[in-house]
Amino acid sequence: MKDREERPSMDEILNALGTALRCQCSDVGVGSKQTRIVGILNVKVLKGLELYIENPYVILKLRNLRDQLIPSMKKTAIRYGYKKRDPYWNEEFTLYVEYPDQPLEIWVEIHEQVGRIKDLIFSNITSGSPQTRKIRLFNVKDGRHGGSYLQGKIMVEIMYIPCSYYTAFEDICPLQKAPTGTPKGGGLLLVIIHEAIDLQSSYHSNPYASLLFRGELRKTVPIKKTSYPKWQEEFTFVLEQPPTEEKLHLEVISTPWMGIIYRKEESMGYIDVKAVDAVKERRIINRYRLQNVKHGSLMVELQWRSI
Missing domain, CATH: 2.60.40.150 (C2 domain)
Known part of the structure; x- marks a missing residue:
């Protein structure tokens, strides 16, 4: 002893x-x-x-x-x-x-x-x-x-x-609380878009990730000429109530770079993630298989910080 x-x-x-x-x-x-x-x-x-x-x-x-x-x-x-x-x-x-x-x-x-x-x-x-x-x-x-x-x-x-x-x-590493000023009964939803792997494209591969939640659209910076982009970008949403049925819509999009202006943006796949999962687990990090394409995945982290 x-x-x-x-x-x-x-x-x-x-x-x-x-x-x-x-x-x-x-x-x-x-x-x-x-x-x-x-x-x-x-x-x-x-x-x-x-x-x-x-x-x-x-x-x-x-x-x-x-x-x-x-x-x-x-x-x-x-x-x-x-x-x-x-x-x-x-x-x-x-x-x-x-x-x-x-x-x-x-x-x-x-x-x-x-x-x-x-x-x-x-x-x-x-x-x-x-x-x-x-x-x-x-x-x-x-x-x-x-x-x-x-x-x-x-x-x-x-x-x-x-x-x-x-x-x-x-x-x-105890869970960090929501910042001062967060509505009582609500919290802060943090979304971290880490990286994508093995993306598929037809004409160009300059990917960025878009995030749509409750009508708000956020975007990462585009990265040139890669199928394995690393963004490591954070987005926050201050909510009056914890999310219930809402989903986070994330899409990876390739944008034309300088010199190929005749090309349009090209979708490289999307995912829909239930925001309530972050409330239940407090923090989740997962590699999601991109939909509507043959291959490719997106690593996303969600955190729910309450008062």
């Missing part, structure tokens, strides 16, 4: 990440089911080196070959400028690891996918102390590994802390 009492608590483990890590727990949702995590990954995107690309940003993604249970993607701000040589971010993110050897992908993008690094297996990283790495980028063709190196590198600082015993994601 004495050994069990001396075992480190979850608070002691989290303290090793510092104040910045703990604060980031507030912007992650929580589901009604207990989800185990095996570790906590803190990644600071420092800067690019000799990239020479316009308006770059970085996406971090934990690849998940199983059912998606925890948000696994983060996105930096865009660094605006023509052919940025050494863009500087210095942005820190926290990701929650669901199983050992879950690989981390780092993508550098503009309006089209530019490059990515080799998958990092962070279980080999010394835990408890940050490590700074300069990593070369690989060429990307249609969202997949192109095989050849690109000019430039990404500098990141990584720290991985494994959980030594069963740890529930919900225990360390």
Whole structure:
């Protein structure tokens, strides 16, 4: 019994990440089911080196070959400028690891996918102390590994802390409340459009996602020449009452780019999601099969935040 009492608590483990890590727990949702995590990954995107690309940003993604249970993607701000040589971010993110050897992908993008690094297996990283790495980028063709190196590198600082015993994601990241001013009895519906995979098109592939809910239309930015777009964009709806029968209509649409003005926009599939599911589960994240096309899927996350 004495050994069990001396075992480190979850608070002691989290303290090793510092104040910045703990604060980031507030912007992650929580589901009604207990989800185990095996570790906590803190990644600071420092800067690019000799990239020479316009308006770059970085996406971090934990690849998940199983059912998606925890948000696994983060996105930096865009660094605006023509052919940025050494863009500087210095942005820190926290990701929650669901199983050992879950690989981390780092993508550098503009309006089209530019490059990515080799998958990092962070279980080999010394835990408890940050490590700074300069990593070369690989060429990307249609969202997949192109095989050849690109000019430039990404500098990141990584720290991985494994959980030594069963740890529930919900225990360390409690659900965030609705913002001040939300009507009593209502709440905030948060929709995060993460990415699409294996999209189908006939004439062009410059996809954006549209979201229609209660007559309000929202759109992500279009991404050029890809069938594997990553948006990671959030949309919020403040509601006086929890939704009941309403559905969220999401559609992926390819828009003509400059130089092909004679083409029209082209639908790449749609889905309808019951908004009440978010109220019941508090947070759901799912990869939905797109309708009215032969293949393609859309990853969407819903959160319901009450007062």
